Amino acid sequence: MLKLYEEHEEEMEDMLVTVIQLITRLFRKETTDSPAGTSPLTNMSMKIGEFMYRYMAREPVSWRDELRLGDLFIEAFYNCGYVNIDYPARRDSCHTVKAADKWARLAQIPESSLKVALTATLFDKPADILHPIQNGKQVLKDGGDIDVTSPFIKSLNKLQQTGWRLNERVFNALIDVEGFTSTKKDKNEARDLKRLSKLVEWKFIKTKANAIVERDKEFYQLMSADYRGRVYYDEPFLNFQGSDLVRGLMQFAEPKLLREEDTFWLAVHTASSYNQSYSIDEIPDWCAADYRSYLEDEGLESISVDKMTLNDRVEWTQQNIEWIIELGSTVTFIDKAEKRVAFLATCIEWYDYSQTEGDYFSCLPIPIDGSNNGWQHLGAISKDPETGELVGLVPVDIQKDFYVQTAKELINQTSDERLMTILKDMPMKHIRKGISKRGSMTRAYSAGAGKIAENMYFDCKTEDYHEEYGIDQTDCNKFARLLIQAINTVCPGPLQTMTYFQNLAAFEIGKFGIDPKLLKRRKELNRLSEPTDEELEELNDIVQTLEEQGEDLIYGNGKKEIKWTTPSGFDVVYQNWRMNNYRCRGTISGYRQVNHVVQIAGDKPDVRGFMCGISPNFIHSMDASHMALVIDDWDGAFGAVHDSFSTHACDVDDLLALTKQKFVEMYDVDNFYDYIENQLITDKTELDVEQPQLGSLQIQEIYDSDYFFA
Numbered sequence: 001m002l003k004l005y006e007e008h009e010e011e012m013e014d015m016l017v018t019v020i021q022l023i024t025r026l027f028r029k030e031t032t033d034s035p036a037g038t039s040p041l042t043n044m045s046m047k048i049g050e051f052m053y054r055y056m057a058r059e060p061v062s063w064r065d066e067l068r069l070g071d072l073f074i075e076a077f078y079n080c081g082y083v084n085i086d087y088p089a090r091r092d093s094c095h096t097v098k099a100a101d102k103w104a105r106l107a108q109i110p111e112s113s114l115k116v117a118l119t120a121t122l123f124d125k126p127a128d129i130l131h132p133i134q135n136g137k138q139v140l141k142d143g144g145d146i147d148v149t150s151p152f153i154k155s156l157n158k159l160q161q162t163g164w165r166l167n168e169r170v171f172n173a174l175i176d177v178e179g180f181t182s183t184k185k186d187k188n189e190a191r192d193l194k195r196l197s198k199l200v201e202w203k204f205i206k207t208k209a210n211a212i213v214e215r216d217k218e219f220y221q222l223m224s225a226d227y228r229g230r231v232y233y234d235e236p237f238l239n240f241q242g243s244d245l246v247r248g249l250m251q252f253a254e255p256k257l258l259r260e261e262d263t264f265w266l267a268v269h270t271a272s273s274y275n276q277s278y279s280i281d282e283i284p285d286w287c288a289a290d291y292r293s294y295l296e297d298e299g300l301e302s303i304s305v306d307k308m309t310l311n312d313r314v315e316w317t318q319q320n321i322e323w324i325i326e327l328g329s330t331v332t333f334i335d336k337a338e339k340r341v342a343f344l345a346t347c348i349e350w351y352d353y354s355q356t357e358g359d360y361f362s363c364l365p366i367p368i369d370g371s372n373n374g375w376q377h378l379g380a381i382s383k384d385p386e387t388g389e390l391v392g393l394v395p396v397d398i399q400k401d402f403y404v405q406t407a408k409e410l411i412n413q414t415s416d417e418r419l420m421t422i423l424k425d426m427p428m429k430h431i432r433k434g435i436s437k438r439g440s441m442t443r444a445y446s447a448g449a450g451k452i453a454e455n456m457y458f459d460c461k462t463e464d465y466h467e468e469y470g471i472d473q474t475d476c477n478k479f480a481r482l483l484i485q486a487i488n489t490v491c492p493g494p495l496q497t498m499t500y501f502q503n504l505a506a507f508e509i510g511k512f513g514i515d516p517k518l519l520k521r522r523k524e525l526n527r528l529s530e531p532t533d534e535e536l537e538e539l540n541d542i543v544q545t546l547e548e549q550g551e552d553l554i555y556g557n558g559k560k561e562i563k564w565t566t567p568s569g570f571d572v573v574y575q576n577w578r579m580n581n582y583r584c585r586g587t588i589s590g591y592r593q594v595n596h597v598v599q600i601a602g603d604k605p606d607v608r609g610f611m612c613g614i615s616p617n618f619i620h621s622m623d624a625s626h627m628a629l630v631i632d633d634w635d636g637a638f639g640a641v642h643d644s645f646s647t648h649a650c651d652v653d654d655l656l657a658l659t660k661q662k663f664v665e666m667y668d669v670d671n672f673y674d675y676i677e678n679q680l681i682t683d684k685t686e687l688d689v690e691q692p693q694l695g696s697l698q699i700q701e702i703y704d705s706d707y708f709f710a
Contacts, residue, residue, distance in 0.1 A: 001069055005056040014116040015055065019048055019073055020106045021117070021236045024204065027099050027197050037193030041085060041095035042596045045070030045586070063598055064584055071586045079590045082106060095594050099196050107203030114211045120222040120234030123215060126160045129153055139224050150569030155631035156223050156231065162637050163218040163253030165363065170249055170345050171209055173331045178202070191462060201237060205245055208238040218253035228617055229570035229624040231640060240639045240646070248341025252637040255361035256648040258353060265366045265652040267317035270324065270346040272306040275338035276316070286319055287312050289398055298404050299428045307399055310706055325351050365639045365646035368656060368709040372402050373643040374444030375494060377619050380667040383697040384493025392707035393697065399707040404428065407436035409486035410479070419478060422469050434465045439483045445616030446498060453480035496692035498615045500673070503689040504680050505614040509607050510556030518542055557683050560605045562614065564679035566621050567666055568628035574617050576609035577601035618676070622666070629662040645709065659709050660702050668699045
């Protein structure tokens with residue numbers, strides 16, 4: 001297949017560079033099934049094969065051909081010692097590709113391939129999007145039409161036309177310490193694979209950043225969206241949605257005046273980036289809020305600065321300003337900082353500001369982050385006041401910690417003696433981090449008990465809690481069920497809303513079967529000992545009818561997909577097909593034969609899949625729509641990270657006001673459930689799904705909340 005592509009020899013280097021980036025992205029995805037630094041062999045081979053056939057612009061080929069081509073590339077990496085392949089001897093296991101230590105060398109991209117490596121970074125401002133394809137890539141990854149007047153497309157244009165530069169002082173400091181990546185192996189395999197993954201990530205960032213710095217020009221990055229309207233930067237690794245390594249490196253190309261009053265938000269960002277923790281007996285005298293009482297009520301032993309009030313975060317920066325300016329002057333990283341790169345960038349900013357006698361112009365992006373975005377949308381839909389208080393929809397003196405609230409309720413729900421012993425040994429911050437946090441976060445997107453339990457045990461192993469507290473997978477299975485009960489108690493409105501979404505999906509997709517009246521009559525006729533000619537004729541007609549009709553729609557609308565249009569004008573087409581398993585034998589030369597099991601979508605919708613996926617997909621589409629509506633009405637620079645919006649310090653107050661306004665405009669209606677039904681259900685004539693009872697939350701209260709986005 002490669003030889004049929006005439007340019008394959010001269011372009012092989014570029015092919016390899018792009019495949020290496022693809023594999024590294026797969027290594028970065030951390031799941032319970034595939035920790036960082038690993039990926040299932042079959043999935044990796046399919047992804048490589050799909051990409052390569054698109055690269056060669058070939059007509060669609062069978063999944064077997066894609067798989068075999070992917071195996072060929074992995075075979076090369078395996079035999080050269082860049083990856084290992086493992087097959088754990090346990091039930092339902094699969095061959096897994098693991099990055100070897102040598103993998104990091106592949107991030108040293110040859111200069112001749114830097115252009116293909118920076119696939120979506122441009123040095124000239126991109127034109128407005130007019131077609132689904134730009135720069136050879138599809139804007140909408142799953143197809144769809146382009147409405148150039150929609151807020152969604154206009155927001156994409158603004159994001160793509162935002163100019164960026166790299167902070168060279170931060171970058172040079174990173175080079176000196178090699179991006180904080182250790183070459184020393186960790187005895188904890190999960191952490192060691194994560195270390196290796198981060199090392200490779202840094203190598204890619206370094207190579208790409210060098211190429212950009214050498215040009216000494218502002219640059220732009222192309223965007224695309226998934227089927228829900230959720231936007232992503234197309235450039236792998238070096239983009240504003242990346243880790244602290246990248247976000248701390250990037251700054252807006254356009255400088256803006258930083259007045260004294262604007263330093264409030266720079267101070268908040270500085271304090272949150274360092275994020276010092278204080279025990280209950282070490283709370284500083286300069287704190288204005290009563291954190292001791294707060295910690296005692298929450299059962300916590302310490303508080304981090306990012307959980308303090310905004311004014312106290314500013315005060316933390318003022319208390320440490322001389323030290324911060326000195327760090328900026330010497331360009332020194334601090335290991336204790338939670339976000340070391342972002343913190344150094346703020347230190348440099350404070351130093352430059354202190355050295356300027358006249359007006360100072362800043363390029364530093366200042367983020368405001370949503371408080372548990374998924375729960376915010378569910379709380380607004382259901383108007384649930386309990387949820388609203390936990391996630392910043394209503395004003396509170398001290399920001400609530402959603403994960404602590406669910407952890408406390410989990411403790412209340414626990415009666416199992418073994419589980420109680422574990423919880424008594426764990427401080428609340430460990431319960432929050434290992435038991436409560438990820439499950440509480442993903443439950444908003446309909447994660448079930450099984451997946452929550454897997455994630456929970458994985459998190460415990462990563463932190464060594466499984467050894468410290470003797471936690472095993474069985475314990476996590478029990479904790480997961482208790483956590484769901486705790487979340488249901490803490491957030492009753494969103495729970496009912498998620499169930500409502502599931503019932504709507506079941507109705508729209510519908511249920512197919514045989515007419516029960518015909519089945520009943522056939523049974524009656526078959527039981528007759530001496531049927532008449534008429535009855536025999538009737539029986540014959542029924543049998544023939546059943547054979548011809550097969551399965552009839554007996555409930556709902558019988559659709560194969562669910563469609564809706566978001567408030568930003570994005571048309572969502574949600575599909576979920578029953579998957580068929582197909583087996584295919586492959587060979588990795590030098591390793592062994594492998595049996596691939598590939599899931600291929602069939603032609604029938606998966607009702608259960610729709611019911612599980614409708615709530616998270618709808619909420620993701622609303623979240624994406626909210627950001628698009630904000631950007632569409634925004635005149636300044638904007639850095640987009642789904643639930644985090646960034647702009648210049650002088651514009652943060654205006655961005656906060658607009659962020660609140662657009663959210664209120666979306667949800668300040670008498671009954672948002674009517675909107676949902678009108679969007680999801682094509683024919684409501686026989687709709688029998690009962691709407692949940694609305695709560696008493698007043699969406700307008702967001703205007704007075706300091707912690708909706710902060």
